[in-house]
Amino acid sequence: MKARIFWAVLGLVLLGYFGFRVMQVVEKRNQPEKKTSEVAVVRSARVVKADLRDKVSFTGTIRPRNEVDVFPKVGGRIEALPVQIGDKVKAGQLLAVVEHKEIAWQAKASEAAVQLAKANLEGARLNHDRTAALFAGGSATQAMVDQVKVGLALAQAQLAQAEAANGLAQQSLANATLFAPIAGTVIRRPVNLGTNVGPPTVVATLQDVATLKLEAAVDAVAYARLTKGALAEVVVDAFASETFPGKVTLLSPSLDSITRRAALEIEVDNESGKLLPNMFARADVVVGELKDAVAVPRAALFEAGGGAVVFRIKGGRAQMVRPVLGPADKGLVAVFSGLAEGDELAITGQAGLADGAEVKVASEARAESR
Template sequence: MTRTLRIAGLALALAAASACGDGEKPAESGGKPVVTTPVKLTDLEERIEATGELRAQDHAAVAAEVPGQVTEVAVDEGRFVEAGGIVLAIDPQKRELELSTARARLAEAAAALEDAEREFRRMKRLREQDVAAEAKVDQVETQLALARSRHAAAQAQLGVAERALQDASVRAPFAGWVARRHVSRGEFVQVGQALFDLVALDPIEAEFHVAERDSARIALGQEVRVTVEPHPGEAFAGKVATISPTIDPATRTLRVEAHVPNSDGRLRPGLFARVDLGVALRKNVLMVPEEAVLQRADGQVVFRAGAENRVQRVVVRTGAHRDGLVEVASGLAPGDVVVTRGQAGLIDGALVSPRNPDGTLSRTDVSAAGASEVREGSAFP
């Protein structure tokens, strides 16, 4: 029995010596077992998507420009009106009477002016014959100047009356829909009082924001597809019409507006909209497994394997997610190796025992050139 034990012990010693002679050293004793994975550089195909809101391209609160009683409502709420179409009237009959009065006063002023001119010419001839005094001529000339002034005032008053008659018929400043009417027939309104709200719905605007990293991929005229909850499964085509010249410093996003045809009026202002701007291809995107990224008080962090099996705590900024991987926009570099399992409780500079994803021991050799892995055949506990 004793002989058998000695032979078994000798065999174990020889096996250990053979393993050391191969030049491969196991991970440093005492380190916490962790699984490490090198970062990946991949070409990322992603859709540029955003959320926003539908808005009326034109929206006007039309107010009264003349005082008076509302005598007619030609277009009610929810109805379409062409540009220049009459929506309601504010006592146009009264304005017509005022216009007739202004015309009569102008005719009276024109007759007085003609009489003053005739009298001035007569006086001037008499003065040339030394029949009339110079003072009389001056008096008649002053009367002529007054007549001309009254005539000009009458002309201006006629223009005001014509404009008042025009404003008595309240017209739509653009083609659109009466969204809301604020007054009723028979109500007396003052100048500046809101009468109705008018909105233009064709085309309708989709306002949305895209992330800063996608801002360079947006161009005027770019085609977009808009979806809204009331019409599931249906996408409405549109084109980018406006791009803000600045990035919002608070949200790090770019404001964009797209025009979407809406001749049937099915798209309404205020609807929540999802906007698809198509597919974009980004080359050599740095990505790591999602489980490598931890959320901490100071942001998102990963543990990077360093020299002598020590880890470094690195704050990163992430981006797109695809197939269990997440983009690392900053904080890591090609060739880095990160901890994907066992990082709970790790701190900066902690000693670890690197393992492969299948649980076998691995020696991580991190240098400026990159990282390499050597399998050693020990199972991950």
């Protein structure tokens, strides 16, 4: 009897305990979440009116305006090499000398051959004149006259041949000395003193970097808005806060059949010497200007549903708006429709918002917490 009473009491206790725990869980689930957790705090900015430039923007690579490989036209060892990589040279400045003793002696021999041919020609001319005088006095035959005429013509031909050979010899001698064909900077010098070189050997590579060019390619839409001579602003990552002036100097007359893009070149002034060939660069070509345009901060825009959207803050709620956008300039983006001057937009935290969500601007949230 006592055992039955014990087990009955124990069952009632356990039943009461589990019932109490179940009630706690139910009450916890039914408790409303704190409202403050549903309110998003954002920073905001106003829609403004501003003058904006309409630009075509693209990227490309900085190239030298002119690059030249210097080759020797004669073979031999390098016996003089007065330039180093990085040296700036003028057009016509000495770059290298190839050994040329044999060529020099050949040139002297050809000069002597010219002098000999001149002497032979002078002798043939005197013989011709003398024979002609004798023929006029009846002391020489026609055959003698014909013979001296042939001798004179032969002497003239021999002189012409000697002068041509001398010209080739002198040119070979001159080819042993290499001069800079353009003004520029030595960027490569793959040979040293004593290196054996020949016509295929590059002795030095020069680049003219006083004026550079930006090579790029644009699609058909951008191409239609560009004109030769249009002014451009070029920016490189190494000097992100500085712009370099330029202008469009080349527009390809056709699109590439594979990429469907047109090549273009922008001439960039490099008087400062800061820009280097093969730098990656961005260019903006101004093609128009918008006066008093309605504009939004670029920070207010983000991608959603395949297009740009903003969240307008009105009455403590976030309203999703898909504005029709125009050109961007100076951190602002022109808006053609969908927003008005003075509208307040979220510029931080908007990626997590939903249309109609309750929001508070950061300044208001700080005021309430005080």
